[in-house]
Amino acid sequence: MKKEVLYTVPSYFRDDMKILSYRFGKGEKSCIILGALRGDEVQQLYVCARLVSFLRDVEKEGGILPGRTVTVIPTAIGASMNVGTRLWAPENMDINRCFPGDAAGSTTERIADGLFSTLKLYRYGIQLTSFYQPGSFVPHVRVMDTGRQNPELGCEFGLPYVYVRKPRITDKTTLNYAWQLSGTQAYSLYAGKTHEIDETAAEQTLRAIIRFLNTRGIIRSENSPGHTASVITEGDLTQVSAGAAGLLRRVKFAGAHVRRGEQLAFLLNPSDGSVKEVLKTPATGVLFFVQEGPFITQYSPVFQVLTGK
Amino acid sequence: MPVTKEITKIASASLPFEEQWAIRRCRYASGLAGGRLCIAAGTHGDEMMGQLICFQVADRIQREPESLRGTVDIYPMLNPLGLDIMERMVPAGIRLDMNLAFPGNPQGTPLEILCHAVMQDMLGADLVLDVHASTHYKSELYEVRMNEADADRLIPKARTLCPDLIWVYPEYAAYGSSLTSALCAAGTDALILEADERRRKPQEIAAGVVSGIFCKMRELGLWTGETQQAPAPEAIPVVRTKAEVCRVTCCNPGVYVPEDRIGTEVRKGDLLGTVVDACEGVVRERVTAPASGLVFSQRSYSAVYPGTLIARIRKEPV
Known part of the structure; x- marks a missing residue:
């Protein structure tokens, strides 16, 4: 294992922020895994920390295949993690909206550029990412539909779903989009939670990455078999939104099979506990996303039901 | 009405x-x-x-x-x-x-x-x-x-x-x-x-x-x-074009102390501001105009990092 400082942001009031990478093996730049790009991506950091620990043992046992390199960057935003802010605090900017970056640009663009100059050298790129709304997903792989995507390869993670998503205008400055355009096969893994450690989801995500590294011939390590993945798109998801505002009391959770008309959650008056709305599923399927609340604004998407798969 | x-x-x-x-x-x-x-x-x-x-x-x-x-x-x-x-x-x-x-x-x-x-x-x-x-x-x-x-x-x-x-x-x-x-x-x-x-x-x-x-x-x-x-x-x-704007950034972290240049025409080399280090009591950087022209954006007194935007200058038309 080689620990390196990939990029340094000099600071005045504090210590410099160092972006650390952990490199295993020698030779072709095969796969790179990036954890937290936002200061609240605790689960993403945790999965990477465990992956570094795991790969250290694999390397000792000779399990990194000859001519292959795998690199892990646990976090690119340690300074924000230390003060509890999601974005790059000095500029209030999202690093994941600044790719491919600019070496002569703002500090945030320079961080993105410093990262991307390494990230783009790899054949496969894995980003552990989070959703802007607090909630739980069925663990899955996301691929941006750039015309260069390879969702079939994404099935090798062995997670239940590979979600191919059409990029919105604002997605065109994300890492996943820039990565694909630069020739890296890029995958985003949704590792369950964001702000806290979810051991079960972390283990599942870790196993998925190890599975991918195994099947791609980068490492050799025993692992549990994965799921036969289904490739899904936005058209396979039905949204259930709140017609009222209030406190959310869920009765169904991510991953549950639900039948049409089944109760999913109650929206309660936060003062007197009366039920303002019963959220029901309009279709039979699997709960792909569940918002955690506890406060729900009217019209908020609360559930996404995966139908027809 | x-x-x-x-x-x-x-x-x-x-x-x-x-x-x-x-x-x-x-x-x-x-x-x-x-x-x-x-x-x-x-x-x-x-x-x-x-x-x-x-x-x-x-x-x-x-x-x-x-x-x-x-x-x-x-x-x-x-x-x-x-x-x-x-x-x-x-x-x-x-x-x-x-x-x-x-x-x-x-x-x-x-x-x-x-x-x-x-x-x-x-x-x-x-x-x-x-x-x-x-x-x-x-x-x-x-x-x-x-x-x-x-x-x-x-x-x-x-x-x-x-x-x-x-x-x-x-x-x-x-x-x-x-x-x-x-x-x-x-x-x-x-x-x-x-x-x-x-x-x-x-x-x-x-x-x-x-x-x-x-x-x-x-x-x-x-x-x-x-x-x-x-x-x-x-x-x-x-x-109208990126080439007409000179984007000035600083190279060092510190506290930025601006000169009052907003809305003024500056000459290449004019001082825009200073990055100081209060701990060591030294000037870390003197940020100067890389080109002559109108200063239309100006950083105010604040903490800065390498890459922080100090000023935008509309370059003098050639």
Whole structure:
């Protein structure tokens, strides 16, 4: 294992922020895994920390295949993690909206550029990412539909779903989009939670990455078999939104099979506990996303039901 | 015919505790033939200048109602929750930039639904002005901004707003989701007005912008009262390409102490400011102008990092 400082942001009031990478093996730049790009991506950091620990043992046992390199960057935003802010605090900017970056640009663009100059050298790129709304997903792989995507390869993670998503205008400055355009096969893994450690989801995500590294011939390590993945798109998801505002009391959770008309959650008056709305599923399927609340604004998407798969 | 004043909630979503997340519009209608001007502000909750500009426009209309023709719609607080806590993003659990959510979606999230309603309400206006106020620790001249795709059509229309500068943004993916871009794409002319509140006497800065707005209203046939003379087209500098802007950044972290250069012509090599280190008591960097020209953005006294924008200079035409 080689620990390196990939990029340094000099600071005045504090210590410099160092972006650390952990490199295993020698030779072709095969796969790179990036954890937290936002200061609240605790689960993403945790999965990477465990992956570094795991790969250290694999390397000792000779399990990194000859001519292959795998690199892990646990976090690119340690300074924000230390003060509890999601974005790059000095500029209030999202690093994941600044790719491919600019070496002569703002500090945030320079961080993105410093990262991307390494990230783009790899054949496969894995980003552990989070959703802007607090909630739980069925663990899955996301691929941006750039015309260069390879969702079939994404099935090798062995997670239940590979979600191919059409990029919105604002997605065109994300890492996943820039990565694909630069020739890296890029995958985003949704590792369950964001702000806290979810051991079960972390283990599942870790196993998925190890599975991918195994099947791609980068490492050799025993692992549990994965799921036969289904490739899904936005058209396979039905949204259930709140017609009222209030406190959310869920009765169904991510991953549950639900039948049409089944109760999913109650929206309660936060003062007197009366039920303002019963959220029901309009279709039979699997709960792909569940918002955690506890406060729900009217019209908020609360559930996404995966139908027809 | 008297001018009517009507405040309407054009869209709302319930919040958990007995409150509506509402977007309000105040309409001044003359009842006389004329067009419609929309003035929006507060998309970013940490930008307060739009409040003062909206107030001053409304104040003048109410003092001189006989001069109004057509309709003026004022939307002072597009992001009321953010404004309340001086937060750029929309709070309400999502922390998203409202100006990246247009044109919205009537079946989407609360933010997308509200953005869609704003769009629908503004569509068909003769002109929409979206007032912004730069970012933290940065002063701007009074600028009118627009996207490259709309520049040929909008530059002539921007001149009668009497700005200090017209700036054409290079094409950039995220701008496509801004209010003005979405409106232009839907066939309604829209411009960004940028005017900062970080210098002393924000009321004077606002008055300059408001004077330009009334000049524009007169040109649109919405105002018959006195206004300033629109400057000659060649009197307003226009930045059309990236190459015309010198973006000055610092190389060292520290505390930035600016010289007062905003709105002035500097020569190459002139001092723009100094990065100092209070712990060691030394000057880390003297930031100088890499090119001669008009300083239209200026960093104020604040902490800086390598890459922090210190100034933007419109280079002297060769």
